[in-house]
Amino acid sequence: MPETMPSPTRTLSALGLYRRMAGASIVAQLRYPGTFAIQAIGNFVTTLLGFFGIWSLFRRFGSIAGWDIGTVAVLYGLVNVAFAVAETLGRGFEVFGGEYVRTGSFDRLLLRPRSTLLLLLGHELRLRPIGRFLQGAFVLIAGLWLAPHVQWSAVLVLPLAIAGGAAMFLGVLIGQAALCFITVEGLEVVNVLTYGGVEAGQYPLTMFGRWLRRFITFVLPLAAVCYYPALFSLNHPDPLGMPTWVGSLSPLAGFAFLGVMVLIWHRAVAGYVSSGS
């Protein structure tokens, strides 16, 4: 690596340590450029096809339950970009059950004088979701271009919404990892909150039944990081009667969710019993 190696006695700051782990991970992934390219393109195409499905519904029925294509595109773009960021950062939590708990190698992480969260974040900085990210960003921009009443404040609110959404999905991944202390192997049911969350987040909230609306508002704050900020940015009144300004602050709920999951993680680590030998 081009950067100068620090002497072994110097202690790296947390950020410095993360940078080096992330750098090593990127170099490792680019060792197989062909595989990386195929995976990134596959990721781009898969997620773009998802939007093609929505667009086809739109073509046939004229609107999606009264919502214009611009609004739906903004929702779709927001949730996909946010999830792509969380997928990039949180790979270590995704594979935590199989690679750390079952094998017992989590014991080694506990011996290191660093936060376990930091070490797991540094497990891998995954480049593959760049396909989803670019595709989501593309649809988001197209949506903003098509939507009739875009607010200037969207420049501030949309990045906040993406950050809040990424924090929320990262929280789900951390919660999933904490669950592995009990289940050992990762449970695919949690995919309901990650991939299923993306699926639910790309449609307007009003399309769902009451139980699902409550779930993705109060249990998983999906509507807070996606639906309300999108309404605020597009100056679109909420058919359910929530005042529009709520959308400018609601993405903070994503960070709150992440905070709760981190607390749960610390509780879970405190009760950890190794499965290894």
Next chain:
Amino acid sequence: MTLRPYLTAFGLQWKIGLRYRIAVVAGLVAQMWFGAVTLMAYASVYHAAPDVQAPLSLRQAMTYTWIQQSLFTLLPLGCLPAVGDAAKTGAIVYDLLRPVDMWHWWLSATLARLLGNAVPRAVLLACVAGPLAMLVGLGAWSLAPPADLTAAVLSLLSITLGALLSATIVMWWNILTARTLSPLGSYAVGTPLAVLLSGMLLPLPLYPDWIRPFLLAQPFAGITDIPIRIYLGTPIPGGVATGLGLQLFWLTTLTLLGRLWMRQTVNRLEVQGA
């Protein structure tokens, strides 16, 4: 030629598929969730545009979605995991050394893997989405029974052909894996193709009209879309015979070309590892 080795390969993979009972339940929850989200979306789209004459009624679209969800693991999403491992470790030479027809050997294992995964899930989801949903008063959201007795029998025949067709497409992914020495490429190519072209993403009849003939004629439609159309009794241009004919055509074509490709691949195969 004796059938026994192929039956053994089939039996082994079938048992592997049945072993993971918790995975079956986890899959059921995930499929119920995706099914529910999709159904609510369709319901509000259909109710907001009551004048649009769609090729599927709302009830048919819902039934289509439930059957697709229940057959998700039947789709050719990538290569057989055992072939992927063999290609990575070089254990593929053992398969080459066996005194059996390699196409049939892999095909029987692939078919068993697909069925072992799909059959328990499909039966379970069909019970939950069908009779159970009716009992708890969600009849409007449930899986509708087949159009009539003929449709039921023909769709059963058609889904059998669909399973064979899916296994044949997975054989193409297997050969691709043997060629590139990594299973990743087959997943990167196979998953998007299968999810879009089989009608998992959106029922094929609901795509824009100009593209529908092409979508019906491509091989992936034969896996689940044609059987579901027969089950629902929705018209296929030319009738049920076209549907079954397309399935047989693709089954034959992909088998002949696939065998050719396999022979060529095996002849110049480079094996990884020592």
